Amino acid sequence: MNDIKAYTHPHVRGCSTVRLKGGISQMIFGSFDFRFCRYPARFGIVVVFVAIVLLGGGCWLTAQTAEGASAYQSVDPFIGTGPEGHTFPGATVPFGMVQLSPDTQIRPFKQSYKWAAGYRYEDSTILGFSHTHFSGAGHSDLGDMLIQPIAGEVRLEPGDVEHPKSGYRSRFSHSSEKAEPGYYAVTLEDYGVRAELTATTRVGVHRYTYPTGAAEHVLMDLRSSIYNYEGKVLWSRIRIRPDGTITGMRETRGWAPGRQLYFAMRFSRPVISHELYDREPPVEYRGFATPGVTPGDKQALEGRGLVAVFDFSPNASPLVVKAALSPTSEENAIANMNAEVPGFAFDEVRRAAHGTWEKALSVINIDAAPAMRKNLYTALYHALLAPSTAMDIDGSYRGPDNQVHKADGFHFVSSFSLWDTYRAEQPLMTLIEPESRTTDVVRSLLESQKESPFGILPVWQFQGIETWCMIGYHAVPEIADAYMKGIRGFDPEQALQAMVASATYGPYGHLDEYMKLGYVPIDHDGESVSKTMEYAYDDWTISRMAAAMGHKEIAEAFAKRAQNWRNVFHQKSGFAQPRYANGSWREPFDPARAGADSGFTEGNSWQYSWYQPQDEAGLIQMLGGDQQLVSKLDAMFDAKVDPKQYADVEDIAGMIGQYIHGNEPSHHLAYLYNYAGQPWRTQERLQQIVESQYRPAIDGLVGNDDLGQMSAWLVFTSLGFYPVAPGSNEYVIGRPFVNRAALTLPNGKMFRITAEGMSPENRYVTNISLNGRPLDRSYLRHEEIMRGGELHFVMGPTPNQTWAVKPSSRPFSLSAQR
Amino acid sequence: MNDIKAYTHPHVRGCSTVRLKGGISQMIFGSFDFRFCRYPARFGIVVVFVAIVLLGGGCWLTAQTAEGASAYQSVDPFIGTGPEGHTFPGATVPFGMVQLSPDTQIRPFKQSYKWAAGYRYEDSTILGFSHTHFSGAGHSDLGDMLIQPIAGEVRLEPGDVEHPKSGYRSRFSHSSEKAEPGYYAVTLEDYGVRAELTATTRVGVHRYTYPTGAAEHVLMDLRSSIYNYEGKVLWSRIRIRPDGTITGMRETRGWAPGRQLYFAMRFSRPVISHELYDREPPVEYRGFATPGVTPGDKQALEGRGLVAVFDFSPNASPLVVKAALSPTSEENAIANMNAEVPGFAFDEVRRAAHGTWEKALSVINIDAAPAMRKNLYTALYHALLAPSTAMDIDGSYRGPDNQVHKADGFHFVSSFSLWDTYRAEQPLMTLIEPESRTTDVVRSLLESQKESPFGILPVWQFQGIETWCMIGYHAVPEIADAYMKGIRGFDPEQALQAMVASATYGPYGHLDEYMKLGYVPIDHDGESVSKTMEYAYDDWTISRMAAAMGHKEIAEAFAKRAQNWRNVFHQKSGFAQPRYANGSWREPFDPARAGADSGFTEGNSWQYSWYQPQDEAGLIQMLGGDQQLVSKLDAMFDAKVDPKQYADVEDIAGMIGQYIHGNEPSHHLAYLYNYAGQPWRTQERLQQIVESQYRPAIDGLVGNDDLGQMSAWLVFTSLGFYPVAPGSNEYVIGRPFVNRAALTLPNGKMFRITAEGMSPENRYVTNISLNGRPLDRSYLRHEEIMRGGELHFVMGPTPNQTWAVKPSSRPFSLSAQR
Secondary structure, eight states: OOEEEEEEOSSSTTEEEEEEESHHHHHHHOOEEEEEESSOHHHHHHHHHHHHHHHOTTOOOOHHHHHHHHHHHHOOTTTTOSTTTOOOOSBOOTTOSOOBEEEOOOOBGGGOGGGTTSOOTTOOEEOEEESOOOSSOSSOOOOOSEEEEEESSOOSSOOBTTBGGGSSOEEOOGGGOEEETTEEEEEETTTTEEEEEEEOSSEEEEEEEOOTTOOEEEEEETTOOSSBOTTOEEEEEEEEOTTSOEEEEEEEOSSSTTEEEEEEEEESSOOOEEEEEEOSOOOSOOOSOOBTTBOHHHHEEEESSEEEEEEEOOOSSOEEEEEEEESSOHHHHHHHHHHHOOSOOHHHHHHHHHHHHHHHHTTEEEEOOHHHHHHHHHHHHHHTSOSEEOBOTTSEEEOTTSOEEEOSSSOOEEOEEHHHHTTTHHHHHHHHSOHHHHHHHHHHHHHHHHHOTTSOOOSEEETTEEOOOSSSOTHHHHHHHHHHTTOOSSOHHHHHHHHHHHHTOTTGGGHHHHHHHSSOOTTTOTTHHHHHHHHHHHHHHHHHHHHHHTOHHHHHHHHHHGGGGGGGEETTTTEEOOBOTTSOBOSSOOTTOOSTTSSOSSSOHHHHTTOOTTOHHHHHHHHTSHHHHHHHHHHHHHOOOOGGGGTTOTTOOSEETTEETTSGGGTTGGGHHHHTTOHHHHHHHHHHHHHHHBOSSTTOBSSOOTTTHHHHHHHHHHHTEEOSSTTSOEEEEOOOSSSEEEEEOTTSOEEEEEEETOSSSOOEEEEEEETTEEOOSSEEEHHHHHTOEEEEEEEESSOOTTTTOSGGGSOOOGGGOO | OOEEEEEEOSSSTTEEEEEEESHHHHHHHOOEEEEEESSOHHHHHHHHHHHHHHHOTTOOOOHHHHHHHHHHHHOOTTTTOSTTTOOOOSBOOTTOSOOBEEEOOOOBGGGOGGGTTSOOTTOOEEOEEESOOOSSOSSOOOOOSEEEEEESSOOSSOOBTTBGGGSSOEEOOGGGOEEETTEEEEEETTTTEEEEEEEOSSEEEEEEEOOTTOOEEEEEETTOOSSBOTTOEEEEEEEEOTTSOEEEEEEEOSSSTTEEEEEEEEESSOOOEEEEEEOSOOOSOOOSOOBTTBOHHHHEEEESSEEEEEEEOOOSSOEEEEEEEESSOHHHHHHHHHHHOOSOOHHHHHHHHHHHHHHHHTTEEEEOOHHHHHHHHHHHHHHTSOSEEOBOTTSEEEOTTSOEEEOSSSOOEEOEEHHHHTTTHHHHHHHHSOHHHHHHHHHHHHHHHHHOTTSOOOSEEETTEEOOOSSSOTHHHHHHHHHHTTOOSSOHHHHHHHHHHHHTOTTGGGHHHHHHHSSOOTTTOTTHHHHHHHHHHHHHHHHHHHHHHTOHHHHHHHHHHGGGGGGGEETTTTEEOOBOTTSOBOSSOOTTOOSTTSSOSSSOHHHHTTOOTTOHHHHHHHHTSHHHHHHHHHHHHHOOOOGGGGTTOTTOOSEETTEETTSGGGTTGGGHHHHTTOHHHHHHHHHHHHHHHBOSSTTOBSSOOTTTHHHHHHHHHHHTEEOSSTTSOEEEEOOOSSSEEEEEOTTSOEEEEEEETOOSSOOEEEEEEETTEEOOSSEEEHHHHHTOEEEEEEEESSOOTTTTOSGGGSOOOGGGOO
16 A cells, blocks of 8 residues: 655645555555645645556556656755765756855854865854855855845844844754755744845845834845955946946955956845945055045945845835846846846846756656755765856856856856866766766866866866865866767867876976886975875776877876876885975875875875776786785774774765765775775675765755765765766666666667665676677676666675676776776 | 158167157157167158158148157156156056056155155165156055076075165166066176066066076065164065966065065976975064974965075076066956966067057147147156056955955945045046946946045045045045046945045044044144135035935035135234134244245245135135236245255245145146236246256156146146146146147047247237137136037237226136036
8 A cells, every 4th residue: 555644744835745655556666746736735735646546557657757847856955964974055057057046154264174065054043145165165255245135124244143133144954945956945033034146147135024113134244255354355346337237246365366257236126225235354455435525335335344135115025036147247147137137037037947857857866765856866866966057158168277268069058166066076977967967067177177277177266266165177077078988069179189288297296206216206395105096096087088089198198197196106015105305205204194295185105005096907917816905894893993093184074984085085895896896895885885975955965065976976876886087987786776767868768777686685797788788797787877777686685706706807906008 | 851860779689670750740740759670760750751652742641740859759657766856767668557667765654755766866876676666656566576687696585775785775876777558678798698578457467588508586575664774574475386377475564564466477487496485583482483393484385584595597598577566456457467477578568568558648739849748748658557457357446444345346445545636636637538438437436435444435445545645635626526427337436435434534634633623724734824725625516416416405504604704814914823722723824934834835825815616706816816816826846045054845846936846736737816806927937937847868757746736736737737726627827738639538529729930939818719719717617628629729929908807708617507
């Protein structure tokens, strides 16, 4: 029997949800909810019964329709807004320039890590709604153009978190919150204002319902910034145009120095009065203009401490505020607004956002246990937030030279957290997004290289501006991976040139010494080992692409560089270790040492020693055999760790021994058992990780989501395979965590994953077939997926110690290049 | 006999000058120089003799050729670089965007008034050569992109003026200086570097000759700013492009808030090494990037304290540096450079600048006594410096909204010191520059109005950005004057609308109260009387233009407003006086009170009471008759004044009693005797002023030149007439200070002024004829000039008390509108 249960949804008044759960429906559909608003729950039950009768007796919904219909509902944007995820619950469309979300605290730099997304679930007050956020970043910025609706008395300062009424912040309760893709709502208790948010790509749309009869205000604070500090705002400007449009800009010296962001804002009702304030503490001399001479304080104002307050007549109908962004000019912000949200139809924008998300999420149809289904669609949602659109509707964008350029025949995107996303996030996009998406990513990287003052590819770029965050030149594997997968919407010669330029630019990250010595020495670089390991992998992807293009010399030179990981791998200790420029190893060596000058980036030798996805066979050889690698991996996973070891290191969370799932250097590690011919050990570790590290809950992400990488890891892993070495065109097979899944590929074909006998007890892959034929190796080739078809797993309670154990059936290794 | 003398020019090696002086040549030509380079002086003498023989016996050079040839040589850019003139000696072409000149001191704000042009003749050290300057401003800014050539040791700070070797500044001696239009040279003694400067419209070209064998450097200090203060640089950027081009930008919060200026620079010889420095004192948190992570410190740098040093191999040939500006982007700076100075041919650029100036100065051919001739050509030179080009070669410019716009069919200019220049500077341009020049000025004003956040015309704008300096809406009379003079290169309807918008924008300068009360009350505005007087005049010009366009309603409304001067004129005291909003006069009243809250702007009631150029007849009536006005004027000119009275007021200099020639409110006053039927008194006062206030010397300008207004006053006055009331199409006749002058009018016709019997004793105009017919009135009509012809003055030793004394023969007055 179907277990049908009706309940009133706690957060949306007038809505009921009827949940189909258990029995046949569970097997077929997992579970899904039908939601009925404005009708009593009983009515819903009747409707569902009727529907079941109508659909019964062999008249199946196609998997696509049935599962797609509930994909949207399976997303919970609150997942990860707790301790470590650094995600935000606000409203955005896929890859939106505007990511409109509540900010709960804006802290000075050194306390601000926890508020990297502006919002933390544990907070109880909301400062307002700002228009730009990173999803899951470690370091942060943004929070541009904070807007707070105010009923009654206006306070111009945010106020103290301990004393809400000391400022414009308002208390709120989670019970009033609602978040779904493209929509967020909350009630600001101190004002009695119901605030709803939705968005298009470049426009945030707010709907504020004020209490009846209250004085209605909208406050905009151009000082507010995520990762705030004294002097961060270099300059800002606000102007009320004759037609009532408010435009302006803000330039900040934050993570992306000298970043200019322009905006345009309109209200659905007339502003009856307004005030512009410059709250910067007095400076000795700020220009000639004095009040009375300048008309500046009424229609326009410039400065470093701007706050604006707009007043509206009390009105029964809600106030709709739309605010567009542009990286290039106020005019373009207006054009973006006119193109995307010409009117004030909030519900229409919300419906459009909903539709866009339905479509975006439907690229993977998932049948999995409810919790996993929620995890997965939320992960897919998070994976679809960045790199985000960074150009105007007319193609204008700001490049790394901080000059305005025009995108010619492509869509300029930014928010490149490349150290994270080259691993699984971008490979996932290549599988599920239209090919033009990957082309846009690659062309944006290549144009950025052309515009870079240094002539190198982006490292960690947002809104076109470089931050130099993290290490490596991981735009390189993203481009190589695209090329190797047959994507040709860019000029490969230009691309290869840009990649080589980035890999040989001496001043960057001690590449000069790397090129001279074959490794980065610890003498001059506290992250020397991590850099060496990652450079070597990046080099290998250049070599792969150059070889495929017939550039033999480049291919050979970089194949040689790809071996450089060996120069920091100390064969005696069996660990990657810091090494001096004179060739000697630094002693004493402690593989657990992390932090400043350890030689490692956000980690230690326990994670980094096994980072040679281009040459794990070489690692096995170096260690002395398969079992040695397995022992090392086990030692890592099973280590007893004193967390104090990582006290000074960011983004260390989700620890299983010395394995740190919350951070990227660990992301490929569970798959390495396959390389040692023990895929069942990979399967065990994956279950251990998935079960302990992901939950459909506020704290459901154990580490920073890192613009989708943590999420993309889960999506891949749950499908049963993972791109350990982008550029290899191989996916290493783990085990599935879905019953069934169907990917709609960019070429329109379907690739299905089916898992037979999936249960908590059946932890092992007994055997695998691809399109009905047994698969005797523990990896998949990209072209096998792209041809469409079905990957069928048979799960069982015991390891199959014969499957894919031979060296030839193991994933890519440099010593066995295919 | 001609007095022919050959001498070797002291500063230009290999050049000789042969000067024709005295005797017949002096009478005909004034004096002029022939210059011969690379040939011995003796050769020059022979050539000149031959030339004289060839030209002798009745074969005269036309006046134009003969006088034009020496106009250039008559300019002395050092005039006014002394105490009060605030002019600069550097290199520029007419209306150049680049005005490249040495800066001698950069002082913090409160001490900086004296260094408004960057250079003061009394100084003995040069900091470097910066690319933008105001000519004769009171308040100031600019000094962008300071460059200093250095031989030997490099110091990164400017150093103490008392201890030159403490910084990069160098001592210099005036004997090594040479300045002529478009060229400046000096020897930097501490480095032994000969520095020469020249320019095109948008490119400064430097030629540095280093001592043999010395280490050669060029230092660029992006911190240096005229009117400097802590925090003035908001952000700056420098980048060395792969092709060696240096580009960058600077954004300052100075007089024009948020002003961005971009640059591009190239050297004629390869840079062998360079360093980029950020000398900003440490701030707590400046972004994520840390040295070693960012390649930033080598090829590009951003920040608020940037200094760059470029090193060159010792070389016998000089180093040529070219630096282009753009208000919009680095790319456009490069394009400007490529278009205007493709190579490194310094002499060619200098020759072109010379040629441009020859042509520009030749619009007036002057025969006058040598000192006056030098005064006049230098005045004409100073009058041709602003408003300067503010758009790129492709028409891109930055408007008052700080957004980039494109000039469509006109040439965008800025540096609008309108409070000064509407009086005589712009009217002079209308007479001698092509009509397109005035069209460009008007269209730049109108486009600025469209782009203004306040929808009003510029007040004091530079590089497109508004400063709100001074009072009034004097773009209005500039536009009305152009319209009344028949210039139609703009849309008069758009213009009138913009003028009315500016005159009715309540928040500006208490216009709201002005419109309500008919005057600005002293309660809320310390400059209330000056504002009322000037608004009323500006209003009259709107009325004139509206009437001419057939907009009767507007014409009447503003004709009424033009009478508002009466509302602050206290008939009993016979002075304009501060008045409260309730209608009462502020007591006690002292007409000599100046400064803060006096009711007056840079002056007092002694100057402002007679500011009703639209209605001097009304003033006479108000005072009780002609003689009362004459008495008032005499009382003003002959007053005994305690200079302490003006201790707190800027730009008060050139005092004759309470007449202050150094500042604009006095500029029309000497001409007012004509309105009272006593033109001989005007003639007396003019001689008194001209003789005491202008000299061909360092201290030859008694007040700030104010972007050409002080100079334009002299040019007009010396020609014998002055535009007391722009918009009236009348010029009030004074007396000439030239023997002969010929103006080439925009329509190609010539208008000649001839003065018969000119001598120090013959101070009075005995009679005047226009084209041979006696002129019985003391004013000229614009159309009379534009028809071409000759205005002939007969000078004599005694006043002609019958000429132009009847009311009908007096200049424009509202009560007798013609």
